[in-house]
Amino acid sequence: MKKFIPLENASWLVVRVFRILRTRGVMPRVSFLAGGSSFFLFFFFFALLLPRLSFAAPGDITLFLNPTHPAPKEPYTVFIQGLSDSSKITWVVDGKAVSSGYEKSLPQTAGEAGERSVISAQLESGIEILEKSIVVIPAGITLITKVESVVPPFYRGKALATPEGKVTIIALPQMTDSSGRKIDSSKIVFTWKEGGLVMQGVSGVGKNTYPLISDALPGNSTEISVTGASLSGGMVAEAKIFLAPVVPKLFLYERTPLSGTVFERTINKGLNLLGDETEIVAYPYFMSPQGFLGNDGKLSWQINGRTLEKEEYSGNSLRVRRPSTNGQSLIHFSVQDMKRVFSEAKESLLIHY
Numbered sequence: 001m002k003k004f005i006p007l008e009n010a011s012w013l014v015v016r017v018f019r020i021l022r023t024r025g026v027m028p029r030v031s032f033l034a035g036g037s038s039f040f041l042f043f044f045f046f047a048l049l050l051p052r053l054s055f056a057a058p059g060d061i062t063l064f065l066n067p068t069h070p071a072p073k074e075p076y077t078v079f080i081q082g083l084s085d086s087s088k089i090t091w092v093v094d095g096k097a098v099s100s101g102y103e104k105s106l107p108q109t110a111g112e113a114g115e116r117s118v119i120s121a122q123l124e125s126g127i128e129i130l131e132k133s134i135v136v137i138p139a140g141i142t143l144i145t146k147v148e149s150v151v152p153p154f155y156r157g158k159a160l161a162t163p164e165g166k167v168t169i170i171a172l173p174q175m176t177d178s179s180g181r182k183i184d185s186s187k188i189v190f191t192w193k194e195g196g197l198v199m200q201g202v203s204g205v206g207k208n209t210y211p212l213i214s215d216a217l218p219g220n221s222t223e224i225s226v227t228g229a230s231l232s233g234g235m236v237a238e239a240k241i242f243l244a245p246v247v248p249k250l251f252l253y254e255r256t257p258l259s260g261t262v263f264e265r266t267i268n269k270g271l272n273l274l275g276d277e278t279e280i281v282a283y284p285y286f287m288s289p290q291g292f293l294g295n296d297g298k299l300s301w302q303i304n305g306r307t308l309e310k311e312e313y314s315g316n317s318l319r320v321r322r323p324s325t326n327g328q329s330l331i332h333f334s335v336q337d338m339k340r341v342f343s344e345a346k347e348s349l350l351i352h353y
Contacts (some may be wrong), residue, residue: 003182033148063121063134069236070110071140077132078106078119089218112140141228141239145169147214150292152251152263152283160286161214163342165246171208173228175235183230192229205231214245218342229296248287250345252333255279255317270350277321282333284345291337292316302332320351328352 015308021297041142059204060082070076083104092102094117099106111117120133148166149159162168169225171190175183186206192199194212202210208228215222225240255261261281271278301308301318318331334346 014048018189052061063132070114070138072138074110080104080121090296092120103259113138113174132210139235142172142238143241144170148283150287150289160171161245162286162288163218164216164340165214165288167214168214169210171226175209175237187231218245218247246286248345249285250347252349253281255281262319267349272352280318282316291343296339298336298338300334304330322353326353
């Protein structure tokens, strides 16, 4: 939208522009007379050369966002592209001027999903005011990871990926149509990328899940990104995560007849056996179920360096009895996933009798 200078101010502007053009050598010398043909001759040249005064063609100036598709409550910045001079800029957000000066960018924070906002930049030159606008409608995608990873019962944290473990990423879009209604996942085109490469086989309409096998090396991260676009193309949202497997950790717990397995307290630092016997339970964090108690796992118990036979323990638990004399015993447990090289865990504890 253009706003032109009032006609009553045109006379002094004509004189001023003429003098500027003459000093730059873009117009022949013309004498000013009070009225008469010289004025109209100048006005003719002024109209002819007016485009030389424009700071940029209107079509060359655009507004763009960074990031391109802001998520709800996410900070973003509006930039002016194509403006070459130092024109004064008035930034207007939803009809209210928020700043005025020479800054070619405006930082903002997106609203809720579907909350529409109109941002305008009014560019002032010596001739006219050019206004450019952009509409911002926040849309987001929340990524949830579902991993096949062992954690103890009642664990309140999040299960993390294990080396070469199965992972499923679920995309939950927060997108609305022009009427403000939420767009269902079945009406969104999902494009998944792994390491920057488009995964055609799992991308498409309504495909909001992405299955993968995590990296074999602990700590090696894989970038997974997804773009969701409405079928009309009017709404677009993006999200990405970095998935890195972790080294499994092993903790030892005590199991008693009255309390069962006491997961609230580990005994990794040692245990004083007060009764005649107790049971030790080993539980790993962030290990493949198949590698722990499944067919892929190899479990081993040792007491004072002697490897126990399978008949002497029950999977991940070991019953320990008080010997006839006081003393101490070193208990060691290890588990190794035979199909996943870097998925293993071990721990020891000292029992005092």
